[in-house]
Amino acid sequence: MSFSNIRREDASRAVIVHAILLTYTLVALYPIFLVVINAFKTRKGIFKDPMGLPNADTFSLEGFTKVLAKSDFELFFYNSFSVTIITIVIVLLLAAMAAWALSEYKFPGNTVLALYLAIGIMVPIRLGSVSILNLIVDLGLINTLTALVMVYVAQGLPLAIFILTEFMHQIPKDLKEAARCDGVGEFKIFFAIILPLIRPAVATVAVFTMIPIWNDLWFPLILAPGDGKQTITLGVQQFIGQYVTDWNAVLASLSLAIIPILVLYLIFSRQLIRGLTSGAVK
């Protein structure tokens, strides 16, 4: 085969590869794109030219005005944000502490405890819902965001502990030994030396903890469905149930739910993939 033949073959292979990838990218993105562009149109525009971009004739924000007027979207966002952020902070801190103890100290039952804490990676917490609801009622936490935080912390801990334990095994021994020789206490070693070192794994753990919480419908539905405590996912679900025939409002409410998570994703996607490919998850 001559040199130019090889190059032509390479070029045609590259075309096929990019055609496949582009096609799938379109399949993945177009439905989202379609909803977002139509949220910025008049009702007429939505039905007459669903695939066109909003133009001078069809541009309208009436959907968004309706959503913001008829439902408490700002509050739903605030609820989702508080629940997610508080949960992530607690999960990261508690999981890092537990992962450090499991990876650093030899004590009876170490392996058993690690396995016990890993059960939750495979067994979905939802299956305990009947009893969780009883527990939350007994604690007087029904219809509070605290109830959601408690359940989500328990849900997030197993995977976080697992990822961070793997990660802590990679921390060089000399660092902690040097500190110990200098007489630094065990608590200080963790908080001053180890905690700053795990920063690369934090993004991965945070994303894996955050996405299921932000998107969850089940626990908001059974633990905090009441007025003023809805998360954004439940809020959108209830809103659309109520205004199902109002296409402007439905499309606008969906876009309001989509856009923040996409922005966050685009900011963090690099860390997420780096965490995955650096072997933080096996």
Added chain:
Amino acid sequence: MAHSGPMTDWRKAKLPVIAFLAPATIIYTLFMIYPLLDSIRLSFYATPSGGEAAFVGLDNYRTILADPDWSSTFWNSFWNNMKFFAVHMLIQNPIGIALAGILSLPQLRFRNTYRTMMIMPTMLSVVIVGFIWQLILSPVWGVGADLLDIIGLKSLFGPWLGKEGSALITLSFISVWQWVGIPLMLIYAALLAIPDDLVDAAIVDGASHFEVFIHIKLPLVLPTVAMVSILTFVGNFNAFDLIYAVKGALAGPNFSTDIMGTLFYRTFFGYQLQLGNPHLGATVASLMFLIILAGVLFYLFAIQRRLARYQL
């Protein structure tokens, strides 16, 4: 578990070790392990109208599995769930593997952009995804038919989500569209971990990239494929949000989209004229637990062990 060397003896640091482990272990035990075990306990009790909860042995299980009113609903949701899982295994995971294989080709341009874009649906809420597709497939809007028209298949379009024969399969495809990102991400990460010299040697010997993928890379990432499969199984048998968002708790038309998650919700909370029953709800949850446990044990003992032998 692999350890990087001898660990510190805890007797020199009893208090710190307990303080590090206690908070996570307590919250996890109280809000996860205890409710799971307590749910199983509740499934052996029943509350007669107006009375106290009493131990009834396996009565609730007999009701769900053998009572004519309940058993057909239960088995219907079980087989629907199996179909839901089969579509994910046969469509989602092969597409994810193929895309991961293509993305890991050497010298591919725009690799990161493709990957970021393709995973995007996975980040969205299942509820939002359900509504997005409900709109697109709605005959009222008609954009689904317009899209099919582009590839010349407009005649195939129908109210898929509304028909008993096609609603479940349509919802399965919507779920596949969303979750392809999981096999894609995990298998892509595993492919990147394969040492370059293995692949280079085969290429020098004249193998094509496709042959390298099938004969070298794929066998090496089989443990990850197995892990993706069990994650799919657990996720599918725990699914609820999509069906609830698109079809409601009744999982219509005529329960044709009912899966274990929606059955659990209805049994627990009730619907229309039927009152909710926590004990029967706990029974359905315990049966879901057994199904998931069977899948996980099968993975651990039958698949993972056999695959481990072929590891480098």
